Every structure is written in structure tokens, then in C-alpha cells.
Amino acid sequence: MLKRHTLQAMAIRKRTPEVLEARGLEAHIKRWELVDAGDLVLLFGTVNVKRLDKLEMYISKRLVHHLSTVCGGLGCCVVNTDGLRFAFVLHHERKRLPKRADFPGCERGTVRLGVDAEGNEATTTWERLGHLLVAGMTGAGKSNFLRLLAHQAIADGARVALGDMDGRTFPMLVGSPALFEPVANTPEDAHQVVARVLAECDRRAVAYGVVSGFPDNLEDYNAQAVREDAERLPRLVVILDEFNATALALGGANGDFCGDVATLAWRGRKFGVNLVVAAQDFTMAIVGRMRDQVTPVLFQVNNSDLARKVGLEEATNLPPQPGLAVTKQWGRMQTYFLPKAELASGQLAILTANEAALVGWALEHNDGYLSLAEIQAHGGIGQGAARRLASDWERRGWLAKDTRAGNKRRVTLEFEAIVYKLKALQGRQSPSDSAQTDPQTDWGGPMRLQPPHKAELPPFLAGK
Numbered sequence: 001m002l003k004r005h006t007l008q009a010m011a012i013r014k015r016t017p018e019v020l021e022a023r024g025l026e027a028h029i030k031r032w033e034l035v036d037a038g039d040l041v042l043l044f045g046t047v048n049v050k051r052l053d054k055l056e057m058y059i060s061k062r063l064v065h066h067l068s069t070v071c072g073g074l075g076c077c078v079v080n081t082d083g084l085r086f087a088f089v090l091h092h093e094r095k096r097l098p099k100r101a102d103f104p105g106c107e108r109g110t111v112r113l114g115v116d117a118e119g120n121e122a123t124t125t126w127e128r129l130g131h132l133l134v135a136g137m138t139g140a141g142k143s144n145f146l147r148l149l150a151h152q153a154i155a156d157g158a159r160v161a162l163g164d165m166d167g168r169t170f171p172m173l174v175g176s177p178a179l180f181e182p183v184a185n186t187p188e189d190a191h192q193v194v195a196r197v198l199a200e201c202d203r204r205a206v207a208y209g210v211v212s213g214f215p216d217n218l219e220d221y222n223a224q225a226v227r228e229d230a231e232r233l234p235r236l237v238v239i240l241d242e243f244n245a246t247a248l249a250l251g252g253a254n255g256d257f258c259g260d261v262a263t264l265a266w267r268g269r270k271f272g273v274n275l276v277v278a279a280q281d282f283t284m285a286i287v288g289r290m291r292d293q294v295t296p297v298l299f300q301v302n303n304s305d306l307a308r309k310v311g312l313e314e315a316t317n318l319p320p321q322p323g324l325a326v327t328k329q330w331g332r333m334q335t336y337f338l339p340k341a342e343l344a345s346g347q348l349a350i351l352t353a354n355e356a357a358l359v360g361w362a363l364e365h366n367d368g369y370l371s372l373a374e375i376q377a378h379g380g381i382g383q384g385a386a387r388r389l390a391s392d393w394e395r396r397g398w399l400a401k402d403t404r405a406g407n408k409r410r411v412t413l414e415f416e417a418i419v420y421k422l423k424a425l426q427g428r429q430s431p432s433d434s435a436q437t438d439p440q441t442d443w444g445g446p447m448r449l450q451p452p453h454k455a456e457l458p459p460f461l462a463g464k
Contacts, residue, residue: 005034005041005043008043009032009034012045012071012088013045015067016029019066019070020063025058026051028047028048028051028052029045029048029086030046032045033046034090039092039093040091040092040093041090041091041092042090043087043088043090044079044088045085046084046085047083047085049083052084058078064076064077064078067086071088074089074090075088075089076089096117097115097117097321097324097333098115099321099334100322100337101114101334101335101336102336103336103338104336106151106152107350108350108392109126109156110123110125111123111124111125111149111152112152112336113148113330113335113336114323114325114333114334114335115333115334116331116332117331117332122327122333124329126153126156126158126235126274127217127218127219127269129295130269130293130294131265131268131269131274131277131290132274132275132277132278132295132297133277133278133287133290133294133296134276134277134278134279134298135278135281135282135298136298136299136300136325137280137300137301137302138280139320139322140299140301140318140320140322140323140324141299141322141323141335142278142280143168143241144323144335144337144338145325145335146169146170146241146276147343148336149237149239149276150170150173150237150343151343153178153235153237153274154176154178155350157234157235157396158236159236159237160179160236160237160239161179161196161197161236161238162183162193162241163183163193163241163242164183164184164185164241165184165185165186165241167185170241172340173343180193180196180236181193181196184240187245187246187249191256191257191260194238194261195260197236197238197268197273198263198264198267200273201264201268201271201273204221204271205271207221207230207231207233208221208271211230212224212228217269217272218235218271221233221272222395223391223395226394226395229401232396234272235274236268236271236272236273237273237274237276238264238268238273238274238276239276240275240276240277240278242278243278243286244279244280244283244286245279247286248283248286252283252286253286253288259289261289261290265290265293265294266290266293275294277294281306282303284305287306287309287310291310295327295328295329296312296328297325297326297327298310298315298318298325298326298327299315299318299324299325300315300320301315302316304316311328312328314326321334323335323337351418351422354379354380356419356423357378358375359419360419360423361378362374362378363411368410368411368416369402369405369409369411370409371409372386375389375390393415397414397415398411398414399411399412
């Protein structure tokens, strides 16, 4: 690899002193080094800083641009972390992203976004994800990305609040039990959704004040609520598609709607709210009110001003590849593709086959009770894992302590409903797609769908 770039390196060694001298600087370069870094070939020119009078002249952006231009537009920068060196990029083998990345499935507590240029999965938690600003032209993959977020939120036990002005992004979720509010199809309805979420923040502020420990976030609150047998609060994921058009219809950047959304952006994270605003394009006045509170995810856009303002100028040069986006944290990434039918299936919770079998055993053979020892024995896990699982299920409101039975943990009706719903969905698959039966229980098998307490189930599970 290095042999191919020897002549190129020799030309740069000749031109660099000429550029320095043309700008009235002395060419005190004491050493040149050609480095093969795998997908990069770099040429370093180390400057003898002891002989320099004005160091700032050697690190100016104008000098770097001049060197890059004279060297045929090669990438050039100044490295001053260890002495002072000019670095020229002679070769950069950009790794190709896949044209499509199929969603591998939900994982509890994790948001799976896609794959980056290094082939690594781009993942985070809901808490770290925070708020997002999503922009992309028609066909770039924005709507699929929003459905991907909604799908994982619902599967992770969150409630969702959705704005869908054109009715094309979330029609399959109309009437879903996971909705915090009905899907908003008008600007006025979208404003009502935001107002309701802000009111929920007020309610949660009161709840935070009731428990001990002064919780700073939703996870802290729910952990304390389990210990004090207080109300558990689900995460709220608010996704407002066609946000720019909605804002303009409601008074623009200075309207009450934008003001309320900006308030939700700076206030919501503490109370377990993730806000996602999305549009084909954003006017800068509307972005400005919440720019510091949102993380940009840009698909292909034609607004160079927007891309520059959020620090992702590369978005204007993205190839027309559906699902290809650029972010500050992961650089370019191919977002996961989620078929619409998968979101429409209404998955309600993330449970492994072993966990579903464990709950099934408790319901059929133990009157719904699950002690830590029973979680270990019938879940096939260690003591630490059993404690973490029980704690997680308690925070979600899936296990509750029964005071009439010495505070033994018991499966709640909500969890019972979720498990039977998942079993019903599994039963509609072919036998080859169904999970294998756990030999320690008689819970397996797609036809075993009759719950022990059917009269207590919600209507949508009782076939009404």
C-alpha cells in the first residue's frame, strides 16, 4: 500500500516548503513519515517548533486550506497534541454501509437504531437517547425510523403520544392500548397532545415529591416506588411527525404550540418523556427554540442551512439510499428497516421464551406467585439475575407484593394480560415458528391460550 503513494508523498514534501515560503514562513520540517493505518494512508510532516517565532501562523485554517489546494484537494490538518505536525490523507478507504439493515428484534431497556460504517450496532437507552430532531426528504427513510422508535417503545412497556398530520405514518396504531392520547391528525389535536403530556409532567412532579430520595429521573423514581409501594410510571415517547407544518399552522415559532413543545423539551426528560419532532424540513426559527435540547438525526435533506446549523453538513450530500442517516454520535448509519406489518402486530412487551414460560408456570401452578427462589428454579437463572429480573418487573408494574400473603410477589393482571396476548400472537404463527415447549412446564404449545382467570382479562383479550 505504501509503495503506491511514494511518488505522491514526494510531491507533497516538495510543495509544502514552497507553500510555507510563499506565505512568509520558514520551512522548518525536520521529519517526514508515511504511515499505513489500514483503511488510511497518512503522511506526517513534523515541524521543529524550537525554531518557530510565530506558532499561530503555522496552525491557521488559511494555511491548511492552502496546503490542501496545492496538493490536489487532499485532506489536510494540523496535529498539535504531541508537538506540531502537518497530516495529509493520501488514501481513505471508506467502508460501505449496507443498503438495507433488517431490524433484529426488540431488546428490553435498549433502543436499537441501526448499524454504523464500522459494522457496529448503533444502540442506546431511552434515558440517553433523550429528545430527537429528525429530518429527511420524501423516501429517505424518516417515517420508517419513526415507526422503529414507536415499535420499540411499545414493546418496552412505554406509552406513546403521536402526531400524524397526513395519517400515513401511524395508521396501524390507531386505537392501540399503548396510546397515551388518540393519534393527532390535525394541528389542534397535536397541540392538545402536547398539553396533555405537559399536564402529565405536572402530575409526575407531585408523585416524585411523595416518595423518598428526591428522584432525579424516571428510573430513580420507579425504583423508589417499588420499595414504597407507590404508583409506577411508564415512560412516555412523544413523536410529532410533520412538525414544521404543524407549527406554522399554529402561529409559527412564536405561537403557543412551539412554546409548549420547547417547554416539554427542557422539562420532559426528568419525568421520563422522550420527544421526537420530525419533518421533511425545518425553518430555522422553529428549530432555534429547542436546538439545544434535541439531538439531530438527518436523512438526505436539501436544506444546507439546516444541516449547517445542527452541525451535520454531510446530510446534504448523502446518496439517495433509503434509511441512510447521519448523526453526531454514530456518524453515518443505516437505520434498521421495520416492516409496517410488524408494528401493526401490536407487540406489547419484550419477553424471552423462558420468561414467558416462567410466568405461565406461576399462573397455572402457583396461583400467580413468584418468589426469588421460584424465579431461580423455574427460570434457570442465578440469584443475582433473579433479583434483577424481579426488580425490573416490579418497576414495570408486572409484579406486586401481596400484603395478604406476607408480601409475596404476584403476577399482576396487567402482566397476565400481556403474556396471554403474546401467546395468542404466537399461536397465529406456523408451528415451525413457535417457541419450543419448556420441558419443565406444560405452558408450551400454540393452542394453549385459555387463561386461568379469563373473566378478569381486558375486553380486547377476551375477544370482544
